[in-house]
Amino acid sequence: xxxxxxxxxxxxxxxxxxxxxxxxxxxxxxxxxxxxxxxxxxxxxxxxxxxxxxxxxxxxxxxxxxxxxxxxxxxxxxxxxxxxxxxxxxxxxxxxxxxxxxxxxxxxxxxxxxxxxxxxxxxxxxxxxxxxxxxxxxxxxxxxxxxxxxxxxxxxxxxxxxxxxxxxxxxxxxxxxxxxxxxxxxxxxxxxxxxxxxxxxxxxxxxxxxxxxxxxxxxxxxxxxxxxxxxxxxxxxxxxxxxxxxxxxxxxxxxxxxxxxxxxxxxxxxxxxxxxxxxxxxxxxxxxxxxxxxxxxxxxxxxxxxxxxxxxxxxxxxx
Amino acid sequence: xxxxxxxxxxxxxxxxxxxxxxxxxxxxxxxxxxxxxxxxxxxxxxxxxxxxxxxxxxxxxxxxxxxxxxxxxxxxxxxxxxxxxxxxxxxxxxxxxxxxxxxxxxxxxxxxxxxxxxxxxxxxxxxxxxxxxxxxxxxxxxxxxxxxxxxxxxxxxxxxxxxxxxxxxxxxxxxxxxxxxxxxxxxxxxxxxxxxxxxxxxxxxxxxxxxxxxxxxxxxxxxxxxxxxxxxxxxxxxxxxxxxxxxxxxxxxxxxxxxxxxxxxxxxxxxxxxxxxxxxxxxxxxxxxxxxxxxxxxxxxxxxxxxxxxxxxxxxxxx
Numbered sequence: 001x002x003x004x005x006x007x008x009x010x011x012x013x014x015x016x017x018x019x020x021x022x023x024x025x026x027x028x029x030x031x032x033x034x035x036x037x038x039x040x041x042x043x044x045x046x047x048x049x050x051x052x053x054x055x056x057x058x059x060x061x062x063x064x065x066x067x068x069x070x071x072x073x074x075x076x077x078x079x080x081x082x083x084x085x086x087x088x089x090x091x092x093x094x095x096x097x098x099x100x101x102x103x104x105x106x107x108x109x110x111x112x113x114x115x116x117x118x119x120x121x122x123x124x125x126x127x128x129x130x131x132x133x134x135x136x137x138x139x140x141x142x143x144x145x146x147x148x149x150x151x152x153x154x155x156x157x158x159x160x161x162x163x164x165x166x167x168x169x170x171x172x173x174x175x176x177x178x179x180x181x182x183x184x185x186x187x188x189x190x191x192x193x194x195x196x197x198x199x200x201x202x203x204x205x206x207x208x209x210x211x212x213x214x215x216x217x218x219x220x221x222x223x224x225x226x227x228x229x230x231x232x233x234x235x236x237x238x239x240x241x242x243x244x245x246x247x248x249x250x251x252x253x254x255x256x257x258x259x260x261x262x263x264x265x266x267x268x269x270x271x272x273x274x275x276x277x278x279x280x281x282x283x284x285x286x287x288x289x290x291x292x293x294x295x296x297x298x299x300x301x302x303x304x305x306x307x308x309x310x311x312x313x314x315x316x317x318x319x
Numbered sequence: 320x321x322x323x324x325x326x327x328x329x330x331x332x333x334x335x336x337x338x339x340x341x342x343x344x345x346x347x348x349x350x351x352x353x354x355x356x357x358x359x360x361x362x363x364x365x366x367x368x369x370x371x372x373x374x375x376x377x378x379x380x381x382x383x384x385x386x387x388x389x390x391x392x393x394x395x396x397x398x399x400x401x402x403x404x405x406x407x408x409x410x411x412x413x414x415x416x417x418x419x420x421x422x423x424x425x426x427x428x429x430x431x432x433x434x435x436x437x438x439x440x441x442x443x444x445x446x447x448x449x450x451x452x453x454x455x456x457x458x459x460x461x462x463x464x465x466x467x468x469x470x471x472x473x474x475x476x477x478x479x480x481x482x483x484x485x486x487x488x489x490x491x492x493x494x495x496x497x498x499x500x501x502x503x504x505x506x507x508x509x510x511x512x513x514x515x516x517x518x519x520x521x522x523x524x525x526x527x528x529x530x531x532x533x534x535x536x537x538x539x540x541x542x543x544x545x546x547x548x549x550x551x552x553x554x555x556x557x558x559x560x561x562x563x564x565x566x567x568x569x570x571x572x573x574x575x576x577x578x579x580x581x582x583x584x585x586x587x588x589x590x591x592x593x594x595x596x597x598x599x600x601x602x603x604x605x606x607x608x609x610x611x612x613x614x615x616x617x618x619x620x621x622x623x624x625x626x627x628x629x630x631x632x633x634x635x636x637x638x
Contacts, residue, residue: 075396075569077394077396077432077433078431078432078433080503083500101497101498101499102497102498103494103495103497103498105494105495105504107498107500108500108503109429109500109501109503110428110429110430110431110501110502110503111429112397112429112566113396113397113432114396114397114569114572115566115567115569124466125565126466126467126564126565130565147443147445147638148445148638169565172565175422175424176422176424177499177500178420178421178422178499179420179421179422179426179499180420180496180497180498180499180501181402181426181427181428181496181501182428182429182499182500182501182502183429183501184399184427184428184429184561184562185424185561185564185565186565188565188566189566242503242504243503245445245504246444246445246449246488246491246504246505246507247431247434247507247508248434250394250433250434253433319466319467
């Protein structure tokens, strides 16, 4: 089942159900006004949403207009981003001569969650000098998760799967990271692709809490990377359990995988410029520049001939 | 003006206006159902709230019952916590032989904001072995702050001032800090004292974006500290501008000062056990233990013979 949020003038938009091919939609506001309200009451509303999904699959509904779609959750109560692809960290450490991060736990930071950009809106930044970059990631949306939830129980709390662009400012990131406090200025609002899908929509590509599909990234129409989400060192179950050790997670918590990165990067490329620059530096090449205003970044994920999450396709602009 | 949130069965409670002496309340739900909704529309609703405040000051209203009060914002879209008292960092570095944190910016992390505990409810933790500690802090609540807001403009966006206990797990904090990603498990839900006050309620004690009053802390009825909020190296104006450099801040953003700490700690004590342990270690004394289940922590701030924010008075319990 594919869910999305359509503009309606309100802060949280209107819930719709979308056909698997992403072409048609039916209003779901009679079932739940917003996606957050659906998540708050999932067990009760899921059957009605599935019934709508069957109708839109059978040909009912109106044509989807990408520009009318917002992020599935235009704002959320919590956004926790992991860094579960070890190749990404290894490349950064090798390029910059950094020591490995010492920890026996999953890496995770708390990011801003009061605004998620849509797949089509411009992305405003104050300065090109901040090192404008993107991070292609998979994410999940949880139901209510109790404090102390085990890894084994955790995957049962996954309600939806997302495609996320975690926009990042690389001139600021290492400065903030050195404090140990995590990132504020280096991590502005993320973008989220329009379709939030239930795990069953991914079929066999949802395995061991991982989205086992390539994430296609292009910059200004040129292929940049297509690394596969199957290379997470720990799956989303581990990330959920880690997050819930000392807190409840409210329904609608979004958890990210971190930048998708594969050891076969020479073939599959990367999902952020920072990693590509590290590869360039290790190879003795001049590093690729970060983004400038007017650059476009596109991310999609295909499965079974269909775009699973719809497209992130956005232009970077001056704020 | 003092505002508070009363239990009503809903997720965000009901907005009330409270008399300056904290004794009586009047419902404000006809003006705005919740404090978040009041903040979303502050310019329009403030005059009506001030009118209610005048009525409750004149003797109208019902007696306040502390147990019926929730945190002013039981959940918020954003919680950003600073660390603006340099004595705190200096003591920790001296005790543990750490290098000073290298940065020319205010320190700040993004914390969980989907739940704030009330001043009376029990505080659940999974294990005493995690090093259960508190941090007494002042905080402010902003209106809508645009990206790029200057330090000079920032204080005009302060709507309310808060007293916060930023509960912290000290066995986990340094492990998470070493990753550079900030804290997840070490920073569970904070508690917020019941009364959120407009800056004018603080009179001359609100100066240069600082709450220039002692924060009284006791453990199990024994005085622990009363350090003054005037010792912030940077005020809340700087913290707001720092947070807003690459993001808009939504109305209802809470920004914290970090643990209140004074260079005169030998006289005024501390507002967290971790700092007291550092002082003990520097003095060659055995460090005071962290909290155990059944310990009670109380925090209050008096001004002009009145309790400004009401009390945080809570028991630590096993989750």
